[in-house]
Amino acid sequence: MTRTLGVLLAGGQGTRLGLGVPKAMARVGGVTLLERGARTLEAVCDQVVVTAPEAVRPSLAASPPRPGARPRAFACDPPGAAGPLAGIVAGLASRPHVRALVLGVDFPFVSPALLEALLGRLADRLAVVPAPNGFPQPLVAAYAARAVALLAACLEGGERSAARAVGTLPGVVRLDDDALAGLPGGLASFFNLNTPADLAEAEARMAAERTAR
Secondary structure, eight states: OEEEEEEEEOOOOOGGGTSSSOGGGOEETTEEHHHHHHHHHHTTOSEEEEEEOTTTHHHHHTSOOOTTSOOOEEEEOOTTOOSHHHHHHHHHTSSOEEEEEEEETTOTTOOHHHHHHHHHTTTTSSEEEEOGGGOOOTTEEEEETTHHHHHHHHHHTTOOOHHHHHHTSTTOEEEOHHHHHTSTTGGGGGOOOOSHHHHHHHHHHHHHHHHHO
């Protein structure tokens, strides 16, 4: 059984970015979002699985991991379901595990240290979910193995919102802005990349970080 499973959500078509490729294949700082997210999870997790709809998977599978990296495992969204909740369920259900971390590829500033901090707050809870600016963010969160059956039931019942489904879990730890400010990277970790303007902002921020080193 996997001790800590990493689930990388890579199902976005990237339409708003206008690059003609799935979002996971967009490059930021010279690295695809797919590779960046995989590296982040691999630093913390024993096994990483990439989830995406069947139509997107060939593009992702054609991008090999960096030399020396572990082979990538893939899981397809359940038939008839799409979106982040489907990806979360597909990833969590893909193999037995004790606990898991979920990360969307469009959060390029999430660090392994932040994910470690989320795991450190999980204990016997079903999930630890950051809520930057008051909005729960289930795509950068830690989950106990027991959460998957409840989330799968929500998906099978017609729910498509990951935030609403996670909100049904009993005893979820929600981290507000004050709590997040004390974690590695703070609130800036939750920058979500969706548009060409976001891409330019992320590039500028990474360039500034490189200069500051």
